[in-house]
Amino acid sequence: MRFKVKVPASTSNLGAGFDALGVALELYNIFEVETSSDYEIEVTGESSEHISKDPSSNLFMKVYRKTIAYLGHEETPIKVCIKNSVPVGRGLGSSATAIVAGILSAFKVSGKEVSQESFMDVALEFESHPDNIVPSFVGGLVICATNGEVKFLKLNWPEDLKFVIVSPEIVIPTEKARAVLPESYSLKDVVFNVQRTAMFVGALLSGRYELLKEAVRDRIHQPYRSELIPGFWEAITEGYKAGALSVFLSGAGSCIGAIVKDNGELVGNAIKSVFEAMGVDAKFFILGVDKNGAV
Numbered sequence: 024m025r026f027k028v029k030v031p032a033s034t035s036n037l038g039a040g041f042d043a044l045g046v047a048l049e050l051y052n053i054f055e056v057e058t059s060s061d062y063e064i065e066v067t068g069e070s071s072e073h074i075s076k077d078p079s080s081n082l083f084m085k086v087y088r089k090t091i092a093y094l095g096h097e098e099t100p101i102k103v104c105i106k107n108s109v110p111v112g113r114g115l116g117s118s119a120t121a122i123v124a125g126i127l128s129a130f131k132v133s134g135k136e137v138s139q140e141s142f143m144d145v146a147l148e149f150e151s152h153p154d155n156i157v158p159s160f161v162g163g164l165v166i167c168a169t170n171g172e173v174k175f176l177k178l179n180w181p182e183d184l185k186f187v188i189v190s191p192e193i194v195i196p197t198e199k200a201r202a203v204l205p206e207s208y209s210l211k212d213v214v215f216n217v218q219r220t221a222m223f224v225g226a227l228l229s230g231r232y233e234l235l236k237e238a239v240r241d242r243i244h245q246p247y248r249s250e251l252i253p254g255f256w257e258a259i260t261e262g263y264k265a266g267a268l269s270v271f272l273s274g275a276g277s278c279i280g281a282i283v284k285d286n287g288e289l290v291g292n293a294i295k296s297v298f299e300a301m302g303v304d305a306k307f308f309i310l311g312v313d314k315n316g317a318v
Contacts (some may be wrong), residue, residue, distance in 0.1 A: 038239025086125025
């Protein structure tokens with residue numbers, strides 16, 4: 024049996040929507056899978072040096088084997104060639120693509136149909152924060168809530184808005200990005216974020232894009248994670264000067280995300296120049312929103 028799984032990257036949080044909002048992006052990791060006599064992994068492309076080729080530690084393979092067991096199917100070794108385009112450790116859901124692909128590959132090999140419920144049962148074993156996994160699975164803009172299980176709502180993204188993602192050569196493991204956050208917050212800060220998360224969704228639905236700048240302001244994670252990214256606040260400032268509608272930390276970082284209409288090159292170069300002035304290599308992508316999720 025041979026098949027491919029194509030999984031989109033994602034950007035999450037979108038400013039104030041910490042662990043609640045995520046968007047699938049038109050940037051993809053492709054997993055070419057075939058049944059084999061033994062487990063084998065080949066990796067090419069972006070960040071390949073950061074992806075384990077050891078079947079016992081590679082995330083995709085661990086998820087695949089866990090899902091095969093969950094399904095009660097006999098152990099079936101596979102060979103996978105991962106064609107990687109999503110930078111690792113930058114806040115674009117690279118781990119989520121591996122989790123999604125591993126689950127879907129196991130369902131394909133087993134011959135069983137995947138449902139949202141069965142998918143999430145396995146996914147939550149590996150990732151308790153669904154704001155990357157769900158958009159990579161279903162596409163679009165996703166609002167997530169967890170309480171022992173995942174509830175989510177998928178919304179259409181406005182056709183006239185694009186994302187600029189600036190990726191500096193700074194790798195931030197998710198564990199490190201979580202460790203800098205406080206264990207508790209003031210009521211004032213929580214209310215601040217709740218207001219702006221609601222405003223973000225309302226601004227998109229109503230076409231009031233001028234409100235997006237206020238809607239991505241945040242007191243829950245960006246002020247703390249900014250310490251891990253030299254030039255973070257300067258990058259935000261330069262993005263707005265170049266005409267971005269909103270600028271924010273993508274996921275846990277280090278990527279900076281911006282929402283734009285038609286000035287993506289200008290915004291991307293403005294933010295990129297901040298990092299380069301500090302001696303940090305950077306590149307940027309101008310991306311639409313993936314509507315379909317994993318295929």
